[in-house]
Amino acid sequence: MSEEKKIKLKRLESSKVLGKFMADYYYELDNAAKTGEKKIAWCTSVGPAEILRAMGFLVYFPETHSAMLGSSRMATELIPKANAVGYSPDICSYLTADIGAYLEKVSPLAKIFEGIQGPPKPDVLVFNTNQCRDVQDWFNFYGEEYDVPVVGVHSYVGIQEVEASHVKSIAAQMEALIPPLERIVGNTFDMDRLKETVALSRECSDLWKQVLDTAAAVPSPITFFDGTTLMGAAVVGRGTQRANDCYRTLLAELNQRIADKEGAVEDEQFRIYWDGMPVWGRLSAHAKLFASLKTNVLASTYCNSWIFSALDPDDPFNSMARAYTELFIVRADTPKEAYIKEMLKFFKVDGIIYHDAKTCPNNSNCRYGMPQRIERQSGIPSLTINGDLNDLRLISDEQTKTNVEAFIEQLAENK
């Protein structure tokens, strides 16, 4: 018993296709930044990317950079640099890690992609506060640093049902972005191009949903940990044909796994739903921990957040407004709970793990009694683990391991 078992994770072949997509995406941005051939807009991850793309911008998403800072475990060293210039260690560690990286002039992009020094310089920064207020503060920092305009959409929070008034207001804010963006990009807005982009984005969303839904199979062909990296194209490439092609390849592989009854985790015994952010610096460690317990964390609120089923090319502004407002993170606890309960049924889940991310209150759904309410109503047990998305100083690996092992022991005892 003095040796821990070595676990080898199963890789999906199509992850290479998605890897190539991401590489091409970053090289295209880098080239545009160096040559000035195309204007670059920075956009929040659930911001109005379709508008930007339709207007001819290349779109860069700083959150993906922050996630890379997390998964490369660079973040923890960089966060204090942002703390030192006034950004508290208690606020979003995506923000603090990214600003820290900017201040230190380092980037995981430089380590992964030869010839790229770091993020492409923006011509404009476009936010949507549907996720949190931090994104606006984050973009304001860069607006000042790069001396470029910061524009955005101020969203609602804690919405019960998305009403026509919400849609009207958000759609109007989106339309109001057009004139300043036209001035920056030097193009005239073209409604037909927006419709095309929204159609592609909707297709991407549908394909991504189909990919995630394959986890309903027993055994599941995919894990949440796979999903956190495979979702890259849905985040940065929605609205492009290539992203959709990647997901078709992935979907075919997953469907083949289902046909072959090949699970992503060997001998899957327990099926877990993950709520909250991933712990980026522990993706592989967590994947191995669960695999060693014959447990598949197979579905999550997080990966599902890039499903935008309301997008409708015939009514682009209103449908974008609805799609980006009906997101889980924007909603009140009642619809959030209804959603999770639906997911538990659909994915045939044995237990839920809530990640209470210290610096991400908006995406930590366990702080107002939700786990207890859902457990009472569904009978499905839950576990809350304390951690963070990027700041590894806020993580106790041993506590996480003991908690997870004890939770699986409990599920086994009661199965």
Added chain:
Amino acid sequence: MPTVKETISQNLYPPCFAGADVGASRTKVAVIDADGYMLGYCVDRSGTDFTATADRCLTEALAMADIEKDRIARTISTGYGRKNVSYAHDYRTEISCHGKGCFHYFPFAITIIDIGGQDNKIIKLDENGKRTSFKMNRKCAAGTGAFLEEMSPRLDIPLTEMNGLAAASTDMVKLGSFCTVFSATEVLENIRRGKRVEDIVKGLFFSVISRIKEMDAFTEKVVMTGGVVAHNPYLVEMTQELINRPILVPELPQFTGALGAALIARETFGN
């Protein structure tokens, strides 16, 4: 696979079982017979070499039980160092082992409060001994044994004297801080203001109990275990008052995890 010697020994005598609980602060080993009776036990500081400490504790526990090592048919390890026990056949988390150990003494629906060196646990069992939920403290050490260990040098008193001092308090000093470091500052402030050590120590006990009360709601029957409970019976008395119900304490409360591990070893023997 048991060796030939082990096979002969186990055929001649009824098998015995061991549980090794390698905690963050102390290592506990329990040896039981086939009826679950505790034959021997040992506790020592876990130190930096968990494997060696677990070996040493087993040797001592076997000596107390007056049996040879080859009588041990199966061992389960638990605790933070559960994967460092060379002679364990398998391991379980301390949550499972504490539950099993407590239910052995109190076979009805219970809430277990375990105050360990580095973490606190609240474990709920139903009337069949099945776990219905558990909670561990957050990463912070406030309210754990480590909190009292941190405070003992600040007050310049040995840990072993804390129980007597708290019991002699006449005017408890309430500490308001959540964090161990801030509590230490508050302790210093109270020393400066001339507060009696007895009253400060009782305040520390109160702080430990408050942190535990925040973790979960309690069911009717409450059991307390762990090293802090073993050495500070006055803390149990205070808890009884604060949660307004009697508290059950097993024999050897520090060994509940090790006993539970040994019981699981017995249960899974031959599987």
